[in-house]
Amino acid sequence: MATIYDVSVLAGVSLATVSRVMNNNPKVSDKTRQKVLDAMQSLGYKPNTIAQSLASNCSNSVGVLVSQLDGPFYGPMMTQIETSLRAANKHVIIAAGHSDEAQEKDSVDFLKGRGCDALILDVEAVSDDYLIKLSKGDTPIVLINRYVEAIKDRCVFLKNERGGHMATEHILSLGHKDIAYISGPMFKLDARDRLRGHQRALAEHNVLFEPDIWYEGNYKEDGGVAAMEHLLSLNKPFTAVVCANDQMASGAISVCLDRGLKVPEDISFIGYDNIPFPTYITPKLDTVSNPIDEMGRMAALWVLQQVYKDDKVSVNSCFVPELFIRNSSMKKT
Structure with a gap:
């Protein structure tokens, strides 16, 4: 089995130089680095990562x-x-x-x-x-x-607060006033921030936030399903739904379509995250990006x-x- 000593002999460099190459030390010239790497490959030498970690105090x-x-x-x-x-x-x-x-x-x-x-x-x-x-x-x-x-x-x-505001501002710009909201779990900071942005947009347009048509979801498709079934059961008027993420929006839309409601003709939707799959369904989902x-x-x-x-x-x-x-x-x- 080849050793670090064998590598240094074949490459014609010191043991310290071989060690520097293995630890990606920038002080080694490209020419010398390549000589060491060629020698390691020729000998089939595999560095002992545990030993490297102990020696360099760096586990990579x-x-x-x-x-x-x-x-x-x-x-x-x-x-x-x-x-x-x-x-x-x-x-x-x-x-x-x-x-x-x-x-x-x-x-x-x-x-x-x-x-x-x-x-x-x-x-x-x-x-x-x-x-x-x-x-x-x-x-x-x-x-x-x-x-x-x-x-x-x-x-x-x-x-996220700005994103929540952006989503609701778009829905408000389309003339909607009765807007339901499906939030994420409220123990999560991003869910709270998105809700705050939603509420700020409503306030700027003198639209009251209606707690009765706010549902706390779970950021998953089944949470969107449960939310939409609950909102529709209330028999309260709303023409748009702002969802705190795309997965819940997809679940909520599926409930509407199963009940014969048209999206967006009967209910408009917007999500949050801009994940890939809602761009491949009908209707393609309006959303706010989360890169x-x-x-x-x-x-x-x-x-x-x-x-x-x-x-x-x-x-x-x-x-x-x-x-x-x-x-x-x-x-x-």
Whole structure:
């Protein structure tokens, strides 16, 4: 079995130079780096990553904690994180928190225990105080899809209040006044922010927010189904529904279509997130963007910049939503 000594002899360099190449030290010239890599390939040498980690105090691994592993929302985020880090020869270790405080804390401890060089956290249940304290520890953290003022330099986030306002403003511009609202779970900050944006838009148009036609959903299709069945059972007039995400909007629209209601002729809809599949159904869903994939990439670049000292990357931490108009809403007749 080839050793690091064999590599140094074949490449004609010192053991220290081989070590620098394995640790991606930028001080090694491209010519020397290639000689070492060619020697490693010729000998079939595989570095002992555990030994490397102990020697360099760097594991070249990043922990990623997400709320859940299923659905169309988190996959693109994790893909961008992994792709960006893999391009820099870093690897990810993924854990799920399931929007539960105890599980989120347990997953943080698990990732720290694996010697991760940094943590990318998409967390919803732990407190701001917990995250502020965590940020002062030995393992650097960056938050994704969450804003904490005290550690704002570690946050990659979307202006959700503005997005909620944008969605409702569009519906109001079409002349709708009786507007139902399907929110996300209210323990989630993004759900509260989107609702605040909705209420602000209503107030600016002197339209009262009607709690009776507000339903707290779960950000999933079945939550949209339950919400729409409840709203229709009230026999209260409404001509439009603003949904806090696209999955619930899709479930709600399916109920309307099953009951013979026409969308948007009878009820207009708008969603939030701009996930792919609502663009392939009829009607195509009006929505507000949530570039979670790009936020994932930015969180990975933050780690490369702040932890691995890559000064060639540029990080944008604040994202502004965009409105996408298709054909699920129309002017009130």
